[in-house]
Amino acid sequence: MNDVVILGVGMTKCGKFVDRSLHDMAKIAVTGALEESGISQAHVQAAYCGNLLSPWGFHAEHIFNFTGVIGQALLSPLGFGAIPVHNTRNACGTAGAAFQLAYMDIAAGFHDCVLVLSVEKGYLPDRDQYLRMMSPPPEEGSDKRSFSAPLEQQASRCRDYMRKYGLTREQIAWVSSKNHMNASLNPLAQYQKPYSVEDVLADKPVIDPFTRCMCAPNGDGGAAAILCSAGFARKYTSHPLFVATSAMQTGRERFDPEQPNLDERVAKEALHRAGVDPGDIGVLEVSDATPWTEITAYWAVGLCAKEDAPAFIDSRATALAGRHPVNTSGGMESRGEPFGATGMLQIAEVVWQMRGRCGARQVAGPPKIGFTQIVGGWLGWEAEDAVCSASVFKR
Amino acid sequence: MNDVVILGVGMTKCGKFVDRSLHDMAKIAVTGALEESGISQAHVQAAYCGNLLSPWGFHAEHIFNFTGVIGQALLSPLGFGAIPVHNTRNACGTAGAAFQLAYMDIAAGFHDCVLVLSVEKGYLPDRDQYLRMMSPPPEEGSDKRSFSAPLEQQASRCRDYMRKYGLTREQIAWVSSKNHMNASLNPLAQYQKPYSVEDVLADKPVIDPFTRCMCAPNGDGGAAAILCSAGFARKYTSHPLFVATSAMQTGRERFDPEQPNLDERVAKEALHRAGVDPGDIGVLEVSDATPWTEITAYWAVGLCAKEDAPAFIDSRATALAGRHPVNTSGGMESRGEPFGATGMLQIAEVVWQMRGRCGARQVAGPPKIGFTQIVGGWLGWEAEDAVCSASVFKR
Numbered sequence: 001m002n003d004v005v006i007l008g009v010g011m012t013k014c015g016k017f018v019d020r021s022l023h024d025m026a027k028i029a030v031t032g033a034l035e036e037s038g039i040s041q042a043h044v045q046a047a048y049c050g051n052l053l054s055p056w057g058f059h060a061e062h063i064f065n066f067t068g069v070i071g072q073a074l075l076s077p078l079g080f081g082a083i084p085v086h087n088t089r090n091a092c093g094t095a096g097a098a099f100q101l102a103y104m105d106i107a108a109g110f111h112d113c114v115l116v117l118s119v120e121k122g123y124l125p126d127r128d129q130y131l132r133m134m135s136p137p138p139e140e141g142s143d144k145r146s147f148s149a150p151l152e153q154q155a156s157r158c159r160d161y162m163r164k165y166g167l168t169r170e171q172i173a174w175v176s177s178k179n180h181m182n183a184s185l186n187p188l189a190q191y192q193k194p195y196s197v198e199d200v201l202a203d204k205p206v207i208d209p210f211t212r213c214m215c216a217p218n219g220d221g222g223a224a225a226i227l228c229s230a231g232f233a234r235k236y237t238s239h240p241l242f243v244a245t246s247a248m249q250t251g252r253e254r255f256d257p258e259q260p261n262l263d264e265r266v267a268k269e270a271l272h273r274a275g276v277d278p279g280d281i282g283v284l285e286v287s288d289a290t291p292w293t294e295i296t297a298y299w300a301v302g303l304c305a306k307e308d309a310p311a312f313i314d315s316r317a318t319a320l321a322g323r324h325p326v327n328t329s330g331g332m333e334s335r336g337e338p339f340g341a342t343g344m345l346q347i348a349e350v351v352w353q354m355r356g357r358c359g360a361r362q363v364a365g366p367p368k369i370g371f372t373q374i375v376g377g378w379l380g381w382e383a384e385d386a387v388c389s390a391s392v393f394k395r
Numbered sequence: 396m397n398d399v400v401i402l403g404v405g406m407t408k409c410g411k412f413v414d415r416s417l418h419d420m421a422k423i424a425v426t427g428a429l430e431e432s433g434i435s436q437a438h439v440q441a442a443y444c445g446n447l448l449s450p451w452g453f454h455a456e457h458i459f460n461f462t463g464v465i466g467q468a469l470l471s472p473l474g475f476g477a478i479p480v481h482n483t484r485n486a487c488g489t490a491g492a493a494f495q496l497a498y499m500d501i502a503a504g505f506h507d508c509v510l511v512l513s514v515e516k517g518y519l520p521d522r523d524q525y526l527r528m529m530s531p532p533p534e535e536g537s538d539k540r541s542f543s544a545p546l547e548q549q550a551s552r553c554r555d556y557m558r559k560y561g562l563t564r565e566q567i568a569w570v571s572s573k574n575h576m577n578a579s580l581n582p583l584a585q586y587q588k589p590y591s592v593e594d595v596l597a598d599k600p601v602i603d604p605f606t607r608c609m610c611a612p613n614g615d616g617g618a619a620a621i622l623c624s625a626g627f628a629r630k631y632t633s634h635p636l637f638v639a640t641s642a643m644q645t646g647r648e649r650f651d652p653e654q655p656n657l658d659e660r661v662a663k664e665a666l667h668r669a670g671v672d673p674g675d676i677g678v679l680e681v682s683d684a685t686p687w688t689e690i691t692a693y694w695a696v697g698l699c700a701k702e703d704a705p706a707f708i709d710s711r712a713t714a715l716a717g718r719h720p721v722n723t724s725g726g727m728e729s730r731g732e733p734f735g736a737t738g739m740l741q742i743a744e745v746v747w748q749m750r751g752r753c754g755a756r757q758v759a760g761p762p763k764i765g766f767t768q769i770v771g772g773w774l775g776w777e778a779e780d781a782v783c784s785a786s787v788f789k790r
Contacts, residue, residue, distance in 0.1 A: 001503075001504075052463050068447050068484040068485050068486035068487075068488075068489060068735070068771070068772065069484075069485060069486045069771075069772035069773070069774070069781040069782060072645045072646070072772060072774060072781045072782060073774065073781070075645075076645065076647075076648050076774055076778075077648075080645070081645070081647075082644045082645055082646070082647060082657070082660065083644065083645055084495070084642075084643040084644060084645070085485075085645050085782070086483060086485070086492055086495075086496065086643075087483065087484045087485055087492075088481060088482065088483055088484075089463040089464075089482045089483075089484060090463055090464060090480075090481070090482055091463035091464045092463075094463060097481055097482075100479070100481075101481065101496065104499065104500065104503060104505060105499065107503070108396075108499060108502070108503030108504075108505070109396075109503075110499060110503070247479075248479040248481075249477045249478065249479060250467045250470075250471065250475070250476070250477055250478055250479070250480050251467070251477070252476075252477060253471050253472075262477070265477060340463070376463075376464075377463065377464035377467060378464070379464070379467060379468065379471055383471075386464040386467045386468070387464060387467060387480070389479075
């Protein structure tokens with residue numbers, strides 16, 4: 001396998017941009033990534049484009065052009081030529097999957113320089129339409145109809161853990177408060193209002209134990225990255241940032257709280273392949289559709305033992321000033337979660353942290369080792385998430 | 396790059412199967428590919444799944460489960476485990492793109508054995524809904540609203556060529572008649588009725604110069620393949636069939652009839668990489684949404700010069716008994732065109748021809764070199780197709 005360098009990234013602000021098109025957002029993300037990389041469109045030999053929602057009734061005015069060739073439709077007007085463009089989808093893990101394909105392309109030596117783009121219009125003004133699309137069909141012979149099945153599933157699994165391991169509402173709220181505080185320092189975040197633990201707990205209840213500001217909002221946004229070979233990178237940087245590995249797995253049809261779950265299996269695989277000890281990770285972006293998924297990542301990645309998550313939260317290790325800062329961008333809860341773009345937003349943050357470019361929210365070091373993890377998809381009420389991918393970055 | 400072997404393929408019958416689900420079709424295709432390969436689910440280390448239409452309003456009852464994780468949703472119930480599953484879309488080039496990713500995976504040595512699955516429900520009983528979905532939005536400030544934009548575009552470019560190079564309606568109809576004749580010998584084809592040249596010309600006019608039976612029908616179907624390393628293949632076959640290469644490109648925003656077009660550029664790249672002379676290709680499956688796209692492939696692949704296509708048709712070289720049999724399956728016109736699955740249906744046919752398993756439509760040899768090519772997508776009225784991929788197979 002060849003060494004893989006991430007040369008530059010670009011991203012849009014996250015938010016609800018009724019008047020901003022996928023074209024607009026792609027241009028911002030791609031232009032930013034090219035500029036940071038110091039290269040032009042002509043250097044890019046292939047592209048991997050992630051988008052989840054555009055062909056799915058969202059913004060259906062574009063349905064024909066975007067159906068299945070969204071990457072070509074977005075990149076051709078930006079001056080990219082007759083290159084291979086792969087369009088990927090993998091629920092909320094879409095951008096992670098696109099990144100993994102690009103990583104494999106460069107690692108294998110197929111190309112010297114590729115683009116990853118993930119962009120999403122996730123905001124629908126019609127809330128009823130939105131909720132219909134976000135919910136699975138009711139189970140056969142059942143009246144059960146969820147307003148957000150993944151949220152209900154997370155809440156239920158979180159409550160089970162709380163009962164068994166003594167995790168408190170205040171500890172969960174601290175994770176959310178930390179992320180909102182980080183987002184208040186991130187000019188690209190969707191929500192930049194800081195919330196104290198008390199503010200988080202006092203927000204509108206959604207589903208026990210989560211309040212509104214603990215739940216990732218829908219929204220729009222995108223990010224892009226240039227990946228290249230070490231040889232190519234030498235012409236453009238004397239401080240290459242390496243993608244040590246990228247791993248991905250499908251979830252099992254049965255979630256078993258007593259076994260290592262999808263996120264743990266994938267994190268272990270990624271860290272093993274990268275030869276990285278969890279204790280050495282200096283910055284992490286992980287799924288936090290709610291703080292519960294961030295908390296599960298604490299032991300999945302190996303920052304603490306499963307039973308020690310409450311004490312680990314109390315140690316403040318995952319705060320900006322802690323030993324393992326997590327979701328320094330604000331995470332999905334406040335930076336935003338434009339579904340198919342989220343994994344690339346995480347990667348942009350980790351790259352910028354490792355390069356010391358994060359301004360007021362910059363963590364110490366800058367960190368030498370970064371980690372991103374994204375989960376997504378729905379295989380049923382009793383199943384694990386459908387997909388998880390994780391990547392490891394090294395300076 | 397490692398050698399890549401295609402160990403076995405499986406496919407469904409093509410047709411309009413109102414009562415057959417994507418799950419049903421995936422099971423038929425995957426089970427067939429595993430059986431032909433002599434392996435079980437447990438050997439498969441990764442999967443690449445192509446599907447175009449399911450999240451796009453077609454069969455919306457499945458919209459949640461299938462959105463973005465269709466591969467996982469189809470493969471988990473079939474006993475595939477915690478493997479990486481990538482879901483790809485690339486308009487009518489979807490299956491070709493999925494195959495290319497799988498090829499790259501094995502060529503790079505990431506895995507020893509991967510599955511490619513492409514499956515589609517392309518038939519909608521509501522014809523109005525179908526046509527709305529198949530047409531681009533009208534151009535800004537124009538009343539132009541096409542019933543099938545790609546068909547109009549092909550017809551217009553075909554008429555231009557007819558005027559310039561003297562291609563006749565009868566010659567075009569012969570290509571279609573040949574394909575329907577081939578399909579009449581293919582028990583998996585959607586339409587198995589033979590049409591003479593006179594029958595083709597006498598069929599219902601659609602758009603000059605095409606009659607109904609010259610236009611690919613909508614329909615359902617799917618195919619799967621097992622790709623593996625040469626080392627893995629040695630345990631299961633003493634007659635490995637190699638994927639010599641797979642190439643893919645994006646179309647340009649301006650179609651120029653005087654320049655080499657997308658299909659020609661991609662075919663040349665694939666043949667060059669595979670070290671294959673067009674004259675040595677013994678079986679081909681190429682896009683024939685209409686006979687016009689098959690005719691363009693004749694010179695794109697290099698079977699004849701561009702100006703010689705009419706004479707080349709008259710030579711009957713592309714018939715079953717000819718030197719370069721094309722679309723022995725019946726092609727899109729009669730075997731069927733379940734959009735995102737078509738590229739894999741082509742590959743199944745070429746593999747079976749090269750293994751001498753095609754019964755009444757078996758070509759002589761069996762051929763030592765096979766070629767598949769699929770085009771698709773829409774970048775505008777003046778543009779080339781959005782995507783083209785081509786693969787070369789060698790015994």
